[in-house]
Amino acid sequence: MTVRLLKALATIVATCALLPTVSWAQDYPAKQPIQLIVGFPPGGPTDIVGRVIGEALSKQLNQSVVVVNKGGAGGTVAAGFVAKQKPDGYTLMLDVESVKTRAPAIFKSLPFDSIKDFSPIAKMAKQRVLVVVNPSTPVSNVKELIAYAKANPEKLNFGGTHAASSHIGGALFNLLNGVNMTFVSYPGGAQPITDLIGGVVQVGFFTESTVAQHVKAGKLKALAVAANERSTQFPQLPTLKEAGAAAMDISPWFALTAPAGTPQPIIDRLSAAAKAITEDKGFAERLVTIGAVPIIGSTPESYTKESTDDIVYWKKFVVEAKFPLAE
Structure with missing residues (x-):
């Protein structure tokens, strides 16, 4: 048998082996409904965003998308679950920055690798x-907040849940602006905001969706946006950088990811659907009602690079801020 014939036979065998996978990927997602795993309880901000994304994805793919809540350990339980699922495109996860980029820096150990175990x-x-x-806190802008905090170290308290944006925000604000506000830890829920309104704590770093109604009612005073751009809901509010503080962006983001090893044709199909969704005006209008905005132009490559860079950033932050690690 000639070398040329052997090579030809090898090519035929390899092609035949790929045919079932290629055909199956081309048919995706006709086989069955897709599960979108959300690592937080029903009714919370992440769940609400997840359901909006799930609904839009269902329309794009012409297939049912079922949101399944698997809460626990700040979303890491869900990530550990999804990492072990069959990479067939029928189990996806609503990824969040706290799990993807902060957890590797803040948790002592995790049952998954947030980069290697997933297909972005x-x-x-x-x-x-x-x-x-x-409102009773004697400051009217960010510069005054920093000045007051420096003149009264440890007198100002900020409340939130350990390792959540409400905690990270205050700790990062302390580090970048040379102040020392004290963190008051809560197990979760609305109690930190309730106590902020009641004056038990004086400062908070909370998402728009959770405090907008209280700001509009005058129960809380908004000083700035902890992002690189202003809020469409509160356009008069400056960013922290515009307000005279160190630039800081702790905007919680939401992404779609799949278990590692998901066939590239399926990832391509899902990426195309994501692009169409985020560019759709109706999707943006839905997000505005829940205090969110679309992220346009994200790709698997940019998503991975940004996440990898952010992990390095948060690991450095943990050391410099002497941030307490979670079990």
């Missing part, structure tokens, strides 16, 4: 965080 698809949306204070 695209970032889809983000919410903005507002810097808010109790």
